[in-house]
Amino acid sequence: xxxxxxxxxxxxxxxxxxxxxxxxxxxxxxxxxxxxxxxxxxxxxxxxxxxxxxxxxxxxxxxxxxxxxxxxxxxxxxxxxxxxxxxxxxxxxxxxxxxxxxxxxxxxxxxxxxxxxxxxxxxxxxxxxxxxxxxxxxxxxxxxxxxxxxxxxxxxxxxxxxxxxxxxxxxxxxxxxxxxxxxxxxxxxxxxxxxxxxxxxxxxxxxxxxxxxxxxxxxxxxxxxxxxxxxxxxxxxxxxxxxxxxxxxxxxxxxxxxxxxxxxxxxxxxxxxxxxxxxxxxxxxxxxxxxxxxxxxxxxxxxxxxxxxxxxxxxxxxxxxxxxxxxxxxxxxxxxxx
Numbered sequence: 001x002x003x004x005x006x007x008x009x010x011x012x013x014x015x016x017x018x019x020x021x022x023x024x025x026x027x028x029x030x031x032x033x034x035x036x037x038x039x040x041x042x043x044x045x046x047x048x049x050x051x052x053x054x055x056x057x058x059x060x061x062x063x064x065x066x067x068x069x070x071x072x073x074x075x076x077x078x079x080x081x082x083x084x085x086x087x088x089x090x091x092x093x094x095x096x097x098x099x100x101x102x103x104x105x106x107x108x109x110x111x112x113x114x115x116x117x118x119x120x121x122x123x124x125x126x127x128x129x130x131x132x133x134x135x136x137x138x139x140x141x142x143x144x145x146x147x148x149x150x151x152x153x154x155x156x157x158x159x160x161x162x163x164x165x166x167x168x169x170x171x172x173x174x175x176x177x178x179x180x181x182x183x184x185x186x187x188x189x190x191x192x193x194x195x196x197x198x199x200x201x202x203x204x205x206x207x208x209x210x211x212x213x214x215x216x217x218x219x220x221x222x223x224x225x226x227x228x229x230x231x232x233x234x235x236x237x238x239x240x241x242x243x244x245x246x247x248x249x250x251x252x253x254x255x256x257x258x259x260x261x262x263x264x265x266x267x268x269x270x271x272x273x274x275x276x277x278x279x280x281x282x283x284x285x286x287x288x289x290x291x292x293x294x295x296x297x298x299x300x301x302x303x304x305x306x307x308x309x310x311x312x313x314x315x316x317x318x319x320x321x322x323x324x325x326x327x328x329x330x331x332x333x334x335x336x337x338x
Contacts, residue, residue, distance in 0.1 A: 004127060006032040008279060009135035011118045011148050014041055016251025016268035017141035018102035018111075022060040023276035025109040034116045034131050039103045040096040043143075043230060045167065045264060047200045048179050048192045049091045049098075052338045053266025056273065061108075064101040066093035067193040072333045073178035076319035077216065081326065082178055083333035090337065092179070092192040092200070094169075098265070118142070121151035121247065128246045137279045138247045141272075144237055146253035152244040156255075159236030161310055163187075166209050167202040167232075171225040174199055184213035185315055191217065236306075243288050248275045254291060257302045270294050297335050 008024050010017045013035030021031045035041075048069065049057070057063070068091055071084035116131035121138065123129070128138040130151075140148030149156060174193030182189040187205025194200050201221070203209045211218050239255035242248060249255075251268035271294055278287035308314045322329040 003134065004136055005133045006030040006112065006135045007137065008032075008276075009034060009128065009130060009133050009138045011035075011130065011138065011140050012142035012146075012251075012253070013037070013039070013103075013113070014043070014141060014143070014251065015098060015102055015265055016253075016272055017139070018099070018106050019057075019060065019269040019272035020139045020141060020250055020276060021106045021111045022062070022102070022109065023273045024279075025106075025111060026060065027276060027280050029276070029280065030112075032112045032114060032133055032135065033106070034114050034118050034133065036115050036117045040099040042096050042099075043232060045095055045165075045232070046179075046190045046192055046202050047092055047095055047098075047167075047194050048190075048265075049093055050266040050337045051085050051088050051090050053269050054088075054091055056266070056269045060105065060269075062101050062105050064091070064093045064098045066091040066097065067174055067195060068092075068177070069179050069193060070177045071179075073176065073180045074183065074319045074322050074329070075180050075216070076183045079319050079323060081319060081323040081329060083322075083326070083330040085337045086330075086334050087337065090179070092194040094194045094198075094200070097194075117147075119147055119151065121148060123152075123245050123247060136246065137284065139272075139275055139279075140247060140249045140253045141251045141268075142253055144232065144252045144256060146249065148247065149239065149249060149253055152247045154242075154244055154249070155240040157238045159238050159257075161206045161236075161306070163204055163206045163236065164209075165202055165204045165232050166229055167200060168229045169194070169198055169200050169227045170221050171198055172221060173197050175220070182214045182217050183309075183315055183319055185312055186210075186213050189214050189217055241288060242291050243284055246284060248278070248284055248287050250275050255295075257295075257299050257306075267295060267298060301332055301336060 007029040068089040274290040
């Protein structure tokens with residue numbers, strides 16, 4: 001490969017970036033990952049892997065430890081409605097556990113690393129240069145506020161409502177086989193079992209977050225040890241496009257609808273596969289179409305739910321409506337689970 005250090009330079013060593021590296025190595029492409037942080041990397045996320053995302057990870061040789069969950073439950077005080085996955089369980093996995101498993105597998109298959117923070121990106125008809133590396137293609141997987149995206153001039157705007165997510169872990173026995181979504185007039189709390197005696201709680205809202213919005217959950221967590229709170233947002237990022245010449249964006253860098261349906265990690269893994277397929281075919285522009293196909297149902301369902309529950313009346317009726325129309329709730333959940 002004269003004149004090139006690698007086929008693909010991946011900027012960002014989170015799940016999206018490492019999944020890109022694994023997909024690339026499976027096709028025999030050489031990869032360098034640019035990431036200044038040490039593994040494992042933690043960040044605020046819901047930590048639930050949907051069944052479809054688990055299957056893609058298994059195909060890549062990654063099987064992270066965690067807690068199986070059988071579906072999604074909506075909870076509003078004393079009312080609860082559950083929808084089971086029809087194609088097998090998902091898995092609650094701590095972000096650090098997933099990252100460690102992906103890192104170990106990427107090392108096994110010959111991925112290279114450099115400790116570098118990428119700012120400027122330059123490209124020509126044959127390749128891309130960044131952080132002192134020359135590659136045939138660059139994949140930006142560097143998060144909601146992507147420096148790669150800025151570096152190649154791809155526009156982004158913050159959508160409405162402007163919501164932020166905060167996540168903590170609580171040392172308490174996992175009490176449910178479901179990811180629970182607790183609703184309040186001000187926001188939602190996602191509860192994901194990640195270890196037998198540990199749950200992750202992520203609160204999403206456009207208001208200042210407060211666990212007291214969810215009285216039953218607050219009582220359940222009373223006295224439990226809590227780790228450091230981590231935040232992310234604004235959540236909705238509307239990105240103009242995902243491809244700029246030989247630069248492709250995956251994961252949160254490619255655009256983010258909202259965390260409401262808990263599909264982010266699974267989507268990042270699938271996007272990584274599509275980006276690498278387009279690169280292998282020397283047709284990077286195909287990835288834009290494939291990104292829209294992969295994310296379409298997620299974007300439509302998530303946007304409809306966010307818009308529908310922005311007014312107070314929408315929040316009051318979402319759980320009763322899901323209970324009254326269980327087949328619709330099940331279908332929506334299983335659409336996102338594939």
